[in-house]
Amino acid sequence: MRSHERTARRYAKALWDVAREAGATEAIGRELEQVAAVCAGDAAAHDVLTRPWIKPADRRGVAMAIAQKVGAGKLVQDFLGLVAERGRADHLPEIVGAYRALVDAELGRARAQVRSAVALTDGEKRELSGKLEHALGKRIILEEQVDATLLGGFIAQVGSLIFDGSLDGQLARMRQRLARG
Numbered sequence: 051m052r053s054h055e056r057t058a059r060r061y062a063k064a065l066w067d068v069a070r071e072a073g074a075t076e077a078i079g080r081e082l083e084q085v086a087a088v089c090a091g092d093a094a095a096h097d098v099l100t101r102p103w104i105k106p107a108d109r110r111g112v113a114m115a116i117a118q119k120v121g122a123g124k125l126v127q128d129f130l131g132l133v134a135e136r137g138r139a140d141h142l143p144e145i146v147g148a149y150r151a152l153v154d155a156e157l158g159r160a161r162a163q164v165r166s167a168v169a170l171t172d173g174e175k176r177e178l179s180g181k182l183e184h185a186l187g188k189r190i191i192l193e194e195q196v197d198a199t200l201l202g203g204f205i206a207q208v209g210s211l212i213f214d215g216s217l218d219g220q221l222a223r224m225r226q227r228l229a230r231g
Contacts, residue, residue: 061133062146062148063152076153081120099139099140107135114128133145160190162192162206165196165205166197166204167196179192182206201218
């Protein structure tokens with residue numbers, strides 16, 4: 051594991067511990083995601099938060115102001131201020147991901163990144179979620195992405211486990227069987 055990931059997990063775990071004591075892990079996660087989305091979408095804010103030559107106190111103030119503007123509570127404001135002050139704002143996407151993973155584990159759920167050739171219908175999403183839930187024994191949250199490079203079908207990834215139901219995957223498996231004779 052890279053030090054960047056370790057740092058993100060350490061910060062996420064610290065926030066999660068405090069949020070759990072307050073009984074607000076999911077709410078804090080939503081606030082954190084909202085602020086991270088604003089920071090990622092605003093190049094000027096991102097620059098201020100990640101530039102090492104900007105005074106730590108100034109970075110802290112900007113981060114807290116952004117969190118307050120988004121409507122985040124005091125805990126998230128203080129947390130983001132600390133992250134920015136310590137020069138770790140560039141780790142924010144990883145911190146959000148690590149925090150989300152902690153909340154998901156706490157609630158017995160998993161996220162499935164699903165790439166499909168075309169958008170899945172609601173029925174297909176329910177069916178896929180049901181099959182993944184049955185296979186993994188966890189409630190599944192689908193995060194769907196349309197991938198025009200796929201010929202058809204889908205590829206679902208939950209952690210390091212990959213379910214390849216794509217036409218591309220089927221053709222590759224068929225090629226392997228034919229090559230073996």
